[in-house]
Amino acid sequence: MKVxxxxxxxxxxxxxxxxxxxxxxxxxxxxxxxxxxxxxFDFGSMNLIVAMAVAAxxxxxxxxxxxxxxxxxxxxxxxxxxxxxxxxxxxxxTMLDTLRRDDINPIRIKTxxxxxxxxxxxxxxxxxxxxxxxxVTDSLTVDSAVTxxxxx
Amino acid sequence: MSHSSDHPAxxxxxxxxxxxxxxxxxxxxxxxxxxxxxxxxxxxxxxAIFRAWNPDIFHNAHFHxxxxxxxxxxxxxxxxxxTMALAIRSLQLDQKRAALWxxxxxxxxxxxxxxxxxxxxxxKFHLGQLPGKYYTFQGIEGTNPHxxxxxxxxxxxxxxxxxxAGMSIIGWLxxxxxxxxxxxxxxxxxxxxxLYWHLVDLIWIFLFPMFYLIG
Numbered sequence: 471m472k473v474x475x476x477x478x479x480x481x482x483x484x485x486x487x488x489x490x491x492x493x494x495x496x497x498x499x500x501x502x503x504x505x506x507x508x509x510x511f512d513f514g515s516m517n518l519i520v521a522m523a524v525a526a527x528x529x530x531x532x533x534x535x536x537x538x539x540x541x542x543x544x545x546x547x548x549x550x551x552x553x554x555x556x557x558x559x560x561x562x563x564t565m566l567d568t569l570r571r572d573d574i575n576p577i578r579i580k581t582x583x584x585x586x587x588x589x590x591x592x593x594x595x596x597x598x599x600x601x602x603x604x605x606v607t608d609s610l611t612v613d614s615a616v617t618x619x620x621x622x
Numbered sequence: 623m624s625h626s627s628d629h630p631a632x633x634x635x636x637x638x639x640x641x642x643x644x645x646x647x648x649x650x651x652x653x654x655x656x657x658x659x660x661x662x663x664x665x666x667x668x669x670a671i672f673r674a675w676n677p678d679i680f681h682n683a684h685f686h687x688x689x690x691x692x693x694x695x696x697x698x699x700x701x702x703x704x705t706m707a708l709a710i711r712s713l714q715l716d717q718k719r720a721a722l723w724x725x726x727x728x729x730x731x732x733x734x735x736x737x738x739x740x741x742x743x744x745x746k747f748h749l750g751q752l753p754g755k756y757y758t759f760q761g762i763e764g765t766n767p768h769x770x771x772x773x774x775x776x777x778x779x780x781x782x783x784x785x786x787a788g789m790s791i792i793g794w795l796x797x798x799x800x801x802x803x804x805x806x807x808x809x810x811x812x813x814x815x816x817l818y819w820h821l822v823d824l825i826w827i828f829l830f831p832m833f834y835l836i837g
Contacts, residue, residue, distance in 0.1 A: 481630070481640040481807050483714035491711065495704035502696050502830075506689065509835035521831035528827045536707045536820045543645065546652045553656040557663040561670050568671045581765055 692834035702731035
């Protein structure tokens with residue numbers, strides 16, 4: 471930008487070449503095809519990791535080129551990455567709780583609503599529990615009630 | 623800088639130059655996108671917890687989503703992101719006709735996305751693959767298969783609302799562009815809408831494999 475431009479406050483946009491958008495768009499479509507193709511094979515627990523790795527690659531391309539983060543001031547990238555860091559803290563710390571609850575209170579899958587329409591024709595999987603046995607009134611699916619009172 | 627005649631028409635008085643004004647707007651937009659990420663974050667957390675608790679249900683239920691329709695919608699949304707970016711580029715180059723063409727393309731592609739989504743939703747309503755107590759489908763083994771559809775409808779539904787919001791803003795941009803309100807000197811609303819639209823695309827990039835491919 472020339473000195474005279476800032477004097478007259480004339481704005482010169484930073485324009486990316488047309489080819490950049492077309493190449494990034496094509497890469498995104500190619501990665502979509504790849505992730506769909508990969509999903510036809512079963513890698514067990516790697517399914518999630520592979521699919522999320524491809525999605526993260528696509529997301530990075532969108533953020534860097536379509537959202538201009540590569541060319542803009544770093545402050546915008548800091549805001550974006552900051553949001554992702556807090557999102558990661560949110561999810562990881564919540565899962566540290568929910569994944570380890572079983573160590574203290576055995577978790578059994580229980581039907582949420584035994585009177586729901588889908589259970590009309592077949593017996594409910596388990597309805598031996600009654601409410602209020604443990605202090606934990608847990609959420610939807612998981613009943614963490616300790617049925618054996620003597621275990622304490 | 624004094625209020626001289628070379629003061630750009632679109633420059634507010636509390637900014638010294640267009641560049642500064644534009645970057646302030648962009649920072650505000652990014653902070654808004656941050657809140658959007660955290661809004662969806664609650665549902666991503668919902669998904670993570672319930673998938674970890676019920677891996678079999680998620681695996682069994684995800685076969686009931688149509689991968690072809692999901693892939694089609696991914697292609698449609700990525701293409702709309704390209705056209706949105708090109709609309710901004712056209713305005714940067716003062717190519718109004720091209721900008722209008724790309725904005726219309728973005729709007730139509732967003733419409734196609736919603737039409738495909740409508741057919742998917744209608745099919746699930748018909749089969750009773752619905753959240754919570756409305757779930758009546760019998761074809762999935764396991765306890766509480768409706769959890770998958772609760773997460774599915776909440777996440778794709780919130781995303782769909784964002785697509786509708788984006789469409790109305792793009793419609794407004796088309797009106798403003800055709801009235802010559804934007805040029806290479808002032809296209810901030812189009813650029814901000816672009817950031818929003820790319821975020822909507824970015825979220826779908828994650829929703830698609832989470833539901834359609836791995837469940």
